[in-house]
Amino acid sequence: MKISFKIKLLTYVSVLFIMSCKSSQDKISNKDKTVVSKIQTPEKPNILVILCDDLGYSDVGFNGATDIITPNLDALANGGTVFTSAYVAHPFCGPSRAALMTGLYPHKIGAQFNLPPNSGETIKKGISVEETFISKVLNNAGYNTGIIGKWHLGSNAEFHPNVRGFDDFFGFLGGGHNYFPEQYRQAYKNQKESGKKLIWDYLHPIEHNGKDVEETEYLTDAFSREGVRFIKDASKTKNPFFLYLSYNAPHTPLEAKEEDLKLFAHIKDKKRRTYAAMVYAVDRGVKEIVIALKKSGQYENTLIVFFSDNGGKTSAGATNNPLKEGKGSVYEGGFRVPMFFHWKNVVSAGKKYDYNVSALDLYPTFARLADAKIPEGKRLDGKNIWDNFLQNQDNHKNDNIYVLRHRNGFSDVGVRNNEWKAVKAYQQKWKLFNVDNDLGETNDLSDKFPNILKNLVVEAATWSESHIQPQFWHDEKTGIDWKDDKMPRFDKTFQLD
């Protein structure tokens, strides 16, 4: 293996030399690019997605945190490439996760709201079964597929992870969960005994492939343990694996272990201290995951993708510095997230990738790495970024990256294109920022560059025509209000004056 890798490396270096003799990178034909990436990228790697929930942009060491320590994530980030301008498709949980699985903006499939708590018992809805998830695509290509942790894409049998491409599911189906088993089990038992019909799903038992399990560990530790178990089992087979390690940490409720809290005694604010300890627990688990990859001989054949499903919730201890606002916002703090790729000897170590990318790009990128067939006619909003990424080229030159969230009676919108960002929030007028120079979105340039703003707004209005009506809302009242207000009322949203 080592010799063959050296030959590959030598061939790659020669190709690079020939390329460098050309007068301009722009003149490299598409054919040449394919040659470079195919030589450089081994086939069918394992793909490990480590997703955090509501993790702030600046709450990991590799993105500048000083009060929270994340040594294991930092080691992977420093051994890989950090994305400084990575976006998720929505500034809160459910729609962002639906986009990751479907490769589509959630508005196109009616998933622009969170499913309500206990959706499996009440509205009985989930992400349209018409959409093929990336897990299914990879599973069909021979991958062992697993999801550990939070699902949030439908709790009934037809929406269950096991029928959406995952061989193995260990976790919970709702939007969040309490962390201490002895506490949530007791609360669940008490409520059940008192005859309560609808018990909050944050307290429900954890399940493994549809069967309740008697979990005893702090939830983040349990998910790390199961991640290790999955990697060990999968690596005994001949097939590669796709593991979606979907931590609910550091999403509320803010609950941390005493041993972790002690490490953050220097943080005075209790919420921040607890949040820090919860992030640290993820990092502690990542250490075990890396050890498992190394022990099973899979470390060098695994692409590790780390990111957060949306921006940090500042009222729950998170920070998104230097970005404006946080979870739920169409300003950068809502949907620009900490992210890295790690793949030893394949992805550049100690580098930053500063061009825009979207979590929507992961579906086609994973399919390309797995040499997996995407179903004919499958709509995708992202791009396979792999080949340009390896060459540090822009994947989204002149592309728009959208964010749109509905509020009560109106909508907030952001459109990112190259260095520009148009924003409409809180029913104020449209604003324009140069995000490359003004990361904190403080200097509105709409008067100075009215045509740039106008073009972005017109394109966002065109994009909005692809949206369909929401298939569910996070609560009943929001659904009633939506209909009463005749939402989405996009004519108002995309008005420039």
Ligand code: CA
């Ligand atoms: Ca979230």
